[in-house]
Amino acid sequence: MTLRSLWCHLKGYVIIRITGRVVEAFINEAYTSGVELWDLSRIDERSILVHVYLCDLPEIGRILKKTDCAGRIEEKIGLPFLKMKLTRRKGFAIGALLFFLALYILSSFVWFVDVAGCEKMMPEAILEFAAKQGVKAGALRRDIDSALLAKAILAEFSRLAWVGVNIKGTTVNIEVAEKTLPDVKSGITHLVASEDALVTNMIVLAGEPLVSEGDTVIRGQVLVTGLVVPSYGDTGESIDRSRIIDAKGVVMGRVWRTYQGSLELVHELESETGRVKKTGCISLGSYEFRIGSRKAPFQTYTEEMSAYEIPFLRSIGFTPTLRLVTTTYRETEKSVLITDREEALEELREEAFAYVQAGIPRGAKILDEREELKYSEEKKWVYTFTVETLEDIAQEMREDREIGHS
Amino acid sequence: MAVDISGEKRGLGGAKEKIAEFFEFPRDSILDVPRIVVMGNVELSVENHLGIIGYTSGSVEIAVSRGKITVRGKDLAISSITKTSIGVQGLIEHVDFSA
Incomplete structure (x- = not known):
């Protein structure tokens, strides 16, 4: 044009x-x-x-x-x-006018409030607060001071690092950035015994010791507690408020680890001879059809059963299922093996050493090793292997307890 | 018939002609002669016209001082007409001068 x-x-x-x-x-x-x-x-x-x-x-x-x-x-x-033409068609003109008027009026309201950027916080909390400040669906757009709202939200929620509010059309976008806070420990740390032991030496760096040197402790017993109760002489308003700290320290104790095993010289062995027999059975509902004998074919044997169901008839509403069961019998033979005493003892000793060794933590000092072979009342040779170590038995244990801000 | 304007130059008004020649004025601004601009064979405009004598889709006759201009062609239309100029559009085939 x-x-x-x-x-x-x-x-x-x-x-x-x-x-x-x-x-x-x-x-x-x-x-x-x-x-x-x-x-x-x-x-x-x-x-x-x-x-x-x-x-x-x-x-x-x-x-x-x-x-x-x-x-x-x-x-x-x-x-x-x-x-x-328009003056002749007044209805149309008025309609068009009303349309633009409605468009203008409706666009001057806020219809949506969006919150973006929430990672840990619930956006609903911010929305609720914004609604309290007058920013919600139905509010007039010109009444909203985005800078003021951003400031108010930032003041209300301490976990937010930054808040930006911008109005785009009929939508209020609230963008937030959360602070990354260091992980706050909640609860108390106690030191507990990792093994049954005799306490020989204690170095408490933090916390209140509950045991003293020379005490025997059992596994799981609290050695040093993180709950520090003020001493009796201490007067003040904080008398009923115990201090909570993370207990720290080294508790050395003697630990005995024992392995006990009986010395078996005669072993009964069951070995397969290699003779195998199979029997089968086809069953349909309560009907059974056997292939092979019902009785076991050998005197001593192992039995293995495997069943297979054919579900094809179920799909047409035929409930009894067709089953195939096969049983495999393997003939076995018993034999007696007599081992040399020294050899058996050596084997037992090795096993005992491996077992005890697995339980000893790093840094433990081995104080003593003892082995004992006794003929027990059940007419068996019982072998006992004991290792005595000196080790740090203190183990941190967290106790989740709500602690108020002190 | 096509007319050679320069051939009739001598016949134009004596004193005015001489003044125009002396001062190197554009001739059409001093003399009462039509100025015709033809753009290819599709557009033609005549300045200093004296009106339309006849108009059909095949020909446009324009009155000018000392005669008339006849434009012949196909689908001729008068695109504009004012006191100073006439514009003709269409497929122009002939432009004739006649006294």
Whole structure:
């Protein structure tokens, strides 16, 4: 659309069909009296089409009369005609006006409030607080001071490092960044015994010792507690408030680890001979069909059963399932093995050493090793292997307890 | 018939012609002669016209001082007409001068 045609639309123009014997006279008369004509085109012998501005129409009428021509408006184009049409169709005009009015009014309210950037915090809490500050769906947009709201949210929630509020259309976007706080320990750390032991030496760095040197302790017993009760002489407002600290310290103790095993010289062995027999059974519901004998074929044997169900009939509503059961019997043979006493003892010793060794922590000092072979009342040789170590038996144990801010 | 304008130069008004020649004025601004601008064979405009004598889709006759200009062609339309100029659009085939 050129500038000129835009101007024409603004002013409004009509296309007139001029009919007459001498239309040229009309054209001459028109331009000489200052009427602008454009885009004249010939239709037939007697008539032409002429574009004329709306404001020149009265003049055109006069000229038509003067030149003995007839004019008929073929088309009306431009804003003034649109306006006329609108005034004729009032309902439409009012509707259009109402539409824009509604659009304007509705867009001046906040419809959505969004919170972004929450990782650990619940966005609902921020939304609730924002609603309390007047920022919620239905609030007027111009009433919202985004900087003020950001400041208020930041002041309310101590875990937030930064809050940004921006209003985009009918949506209020609240962007938050949370502080990354160091992990806060909640609870008390006690030191407990990791093994049954005899306490020989204690170095308490923090906490209240509950045992003293020379005491025997059992596994799991609290050695040093993190709950420090103020001493009796201490008077003050904090008398009933125990201090809570993480107990720290080294508790050395003697630990005995024992392995006991009986020395067996005669072993009964059961070995397979290699003879195998299989029996099968097909069952359908309560009906059974056996293949092979029901009885076990060997005197001593191991039995292995495997069952296979064929579920194909179930799909057509036939409940009894077809089962295939095969039983494998393997013949076994008992034999007696007598081992050498020294050899057996050596084996037992190795086993005992490995067992005890596995229990000793790193850094433990081995004080003593003892082995003992006794003939017990059950007529068995009982072998006992004991290792005495000196080691740190203190083990940290956390106790989850709500502690108030002190 | 096509007319050579320069051929009739001598016949134009004596004193005005001489003044125009002396001061090197554009001739059309001093003399009462039409100025015709033709753009290819699709557009033609005539300044200093005296009106339209006849208009059909096949020909446009424009009155000028000392005669008329006849434009012949196909689908001719008068794109604009004011006191100073006439614009003709269409497929132009002939431009004739006649006294």
